[in-house]
Amino acid sequence: MENFSEIKKTKIFAEISENDMQAMAYCLKIKFANYNKNDTIVSQGTPAENVYLILKGGAKVENIDSRGDISIITKLKAGGVFGIESSYSGEEEYSEYLIATENSLVMIMNRHRLINPCQNKCKRHDIVVKNLVKLIVERNAELIEKLRLLSKKNTREKVLAYLYRQSSLAGSVYFDIPYNKTELANYLSVDRSALSTVLSKLKEEGIIDFDKKHYHIDINRTDISK
Amino acid sequence: MENFSEIKKTKIFAEISENDMQAMAYCLKIKFANYNKNDTIVSQGTPAENVYLILKGGAKVENIDSRGDISIITKLKAGGVFGIESSYSGEEEYSEYLIATENSLVMIMNRHRLINPCQNKCKRHDIVVKNLVKLIVERNAELIEKLRLLSKKNTREKVLAYLYRQSSLAGSVYFDIPYNKTELANYLSVDRSALSTVLSKLKEEGIIDFDKKHYHIDINRTDISK
DNA sequence: TAAATTGTGTTGTTTTTACAACATTTTGAG
DNA sequence: CTCAAAATGTTGTAAAAACAACACAATTTA
Numbered sequence: 001m002e003n004f005s006e007i008k009k010t011k012i013f014a015e016i017s018e019n020d021m022q023a024m025a026y027c028l029k030i031k032f033a034n035y036n037k038n039d040t041i042v043s044q045g046t047p048a049e050n051v052y053l054i055l056k057g058g059a060k061v062e063n064i065d066s067r068g069d070i071s072i073i074t075k076l077k078a079g080g081v082f083g084i085e086s087s088y089s090g091e092e093e094y095s096e097y098l099i100a101t102e103n104s105l106v107m108i109m110n111r112h113r114l115i116n117p118c119q120n121k122c123k124r125h126d127i128v129v130k131n132l133v134k135l136i137v138e139r140n141a142e143l144i145e146k147l148r149l150l151s152k153k154n155t156r157e158k159v160l161a162y163l164y165r166q167s168s169l170a171g172s173v174y175f176d177i178p179y180n181k182t183e184l185a186n187y188l189s190v191d192r193s194a195l196s197t198v199l200s201k202l203k204e205e206g207i208i209d210f211d212k213k214h215y216h217i218d219i220n221r222t223d224i225s226k
Numbered sequence: 227m228e229n230f231s232e233i234k235k236t237k238i239f240a241e242i243s244e245n246d247m248q249a250m251a252y253c254l255k256i257k258f259a260n261y262n263k264n265d266t267i268v269s270q271g272t273p274a275e276n277v278y279l280i281l282k283g284g285a286k287v288e289n290i291d292s293r294g295d296i297s298i299i300t301k302l303k304a305g306g307v308f309g310i311e312s313s314y315s316g317e318e319e320y321s322e323y324l325i326a327t328e329n330s331l332v333m334i335m336n337r338h339r340l341i342n343p344c345q346n347k348c349k350r351h352d353i354v355v356k357n358l359v360k361l362i363v364e365r366n367a368e369l370i371e372k373l374r375l376l377s378k379k380n381t382r383e384k385v386l387a388y389l390y391r392q393s394s395l396a397g398s399v400y401f402d403i404p405y406n407k408t409e410l411a412n413y414l415s416v417d418r419s420a421l422s423t424v425l426s427k428l429k430e431e432g433i434i435d436f437d438k439k440h441y442h443i444d445i446n447r448t449d450i451s452k
Numbered sequence: 453t454a455a456a457t458t459g460t461g462t463t464g465t466t467t468t469t470a471c472a473a474c475a476t477t478t479t480g481a482g
Numbered sequence: 483c484t485c486a487a488a489a490t491g492t493t494g495t496a497a498a499a500a501c502a503a504c505a506c507a508a509t510t511t512a
Contacts (some may be wrong), residue, residue: 063374073373078497085370088363095370120414133359137314140362144321147299148289150376151415153470154498181460189377191500196461198498379500380468407490417470422491424468438478469493469498478489 001025003032007107010079012131020124027125029110035059035100042082042098048091051111052082057104062097074142075101075178081159084132085139087111113118146187155198160222162188163208167217176213227251229258232281233333236305238357246350253344253351255336261326265428268308268324274317276339277284278308283330300368301327301404311365313337339442381416381424384447388414389434393443402439 001022007013024030032055036042041059054076061073061082064094073096076082082098085091115132116157117125135146145165152158162184166177177184181199185192209216227248231237239247250256258281261267267278280302281307287299299322302308310323311317337363341358343351371391378384387409392403403410407425411418428434435442 063377073370085363085366088360089367091367133362134314136359136366137311138361140311140366140369141315141317143366143373144299147369147376151289153415153417156498180458182458189379191379192459193461193463193501194499197463200461206445223396329500382468406488408488418489419471419491420469423493426491453512455510455512457508457510460484460506462504462506464503465501467498467500469496471496472494474492476490476492479487482484 002136003055003105004108006078006105007053009098010053010055012081012128012135014037014131015127024125024128028054028113028205031108032108033108035104035106037100037102039100040097041100041104041106042094042096044097045093048086049081051084051087051109051114052098053103053107054078054080054082055107057100057102057106059098059100059106062099063095064097071110074139081132081135083111084115084136087115087170088136115128130213151188155188155194156202158188159195159202160207163215163217164219164222166215167219169215173219174214177215178213182212229281229333232304232331233279236279236281238279238307238354238361240357241340241353242350244366248350250354255340257334259332259334261330263326263328265326266323267326267330268320268322270321270323271319274312274320275337277310277313277335277340278324279333280304280306280308281331281333281334283326283332285326285330285332286291286322288325289321300365305307307358307361309337310341310362313341314362326424340416365448376415381414381420382428384414385421385428386422386433389441389443390445390448392441399445400440400442403441404439406439420448 001007001018004018004021006017007021008016016024033041035057044064056078058078059076059080059082061076063073076098083094086094115129117129149158149161149165152161163177166175167173170176179187181190181196185195188195199208199210203210205221207218207221227235230244230247233247234242234244242250254403259267261283270290283306284304285302285308289299302324309320312320313367320338341355343355375384375387375391378387389403393399393401396402405413407422408418411421414421425434425436429436431447433444433447
């Protein structure tokens with residue numbers, strides 16, 4: 001089957017055999033599409049009909065508010081899914097943009113078919129649904145984590161909380177983050193130059209060190225664990 | 227069955243008959259507990275074993291960070307559920323507080339039993355699971371909504387976006403919000419007195435009006451819809 | 453590889469916020 | 483109904499952030 005090796009690598013289809021996938025492909029009205037870096041895969045405000053699974057490359061989920069301010073919701077790597085929540089909620093329009101951050105291969109599925117298992121042909125469909133729920137819960141946890149960051153009352157605390165968290169996830173005080181400075185500012189919803197100032201200050205104080213997207217943090221001095 | 231009339235009113239058990247509920251009660255190890263206003267129902271950091279369903283009264287979900295700052299995550303009314311996400315994610319400790327905001331009756335269920343339908347006795351369990359997923363997705367949408375608020379770059383915009391949203395939900399420019407000023411400040415993660423100043427300014431400008439928890443907003447002047 | 457674009461750090465200015473302190477008002481318990 | 487506690491609005495001050503403008507570095511891409 002076309003692109004099956006990539007499909008197999010994703011969390012939501014990991015347990016599905018090529019044969020079962022074949023059957024499901026028809027049922028889910030699967031299509032494949034290639035996008036170039038910076039292509040808009042989905043536009044905020046357009047009718048929500050599909051679920052997008054990144055097979056190769058990567059994409060970012062952004063929201064642009066009425067004033068034109070951009071806020072990066074999250075970044076998706078291969079295996080990442082866009083549009084499930086709106087599928088379950090029944091939302092009629094996408095409320096975010098999905099933009100390719102690299103040249104990407106994307107699998108497009110009909111959202112209605114995806115979340116409503118047909119008992120006959122797609123016998124493994126229920127497993128996929130279970131995986132989708134798991135994914136939603138994970139996303140939920142991410143959102144709460146981000147809320148925790150944005151609830152901090154100044155940029156310094158947001159940055160430290162973010163880096164501390166990334167360090168924990170990486171299991172090391174040396175780690176890479178997925179954002180450059182401009183993107184990090186968007187992610188934390190702070191002014192880029194203000195972020196730059198704070199980062200410089202923290203570096204000067206010896207609490208953190210960084211180069212490009214690589215960071216080092218002196219855990220004992222973050223005042224976060226106290 | 228004990229408290230069945232209240233259980234019946236909740237979203238997650240709405241379709242369940244008294245007989246089926248009876249069977250399920252045993253399976254889910256259901257217990258009931260009464261709490262007084264301001265009682266802590268669940269403490270952040272304690273082992274997560276149960277899911278809590280508010281049957282009567284209400285509760286708030288709070289997070290306290292390392293600096294002691296309180297952030298209200300959300301408020302739960304009767305029918306509200308606490309602890310599902312951590313059940314699905316397998317998180318071992320509760321990461322929030324659940325605190326009664328009124329005298330409340332709470333149904334406590336074993337989280338493992340709840341999310342893993344036993345096919346034999348609880349024949350309607352799968353419906354409950356489906357309802358739980360729906361609930362998680364709804365919560366997810368709420369979280370994104372809140373993120374959108376916290377991403378605004380100053381208090382005035384946060385307040386206006388919040389009130390605009392509440393007005394939309396209520397379907398009227400006259401509406402009540404569930405928070406008093408102090409709680410609203412926590413919810414929006416801003417200083418209480420700063421919030422008070424902004425609210426006074428907006429009232430003076432005639433853009434909003436309010437009394438206690440009742441608000442009026444002049445939609446045409448919020449600059450949000452532009 | 454050269455040119456154009458994007459990313460980064462810095463600085464000064466203006467605006468907004470947090471903080472603290474206080475006076476009233478409102479609420480709730482007894 | 484009374485009194486204590488909690489909520490609210492206000493103000494001044496200090497700290498922080500947004501904003502804008504700029505120089506330079508790094509990265510794309512033509």
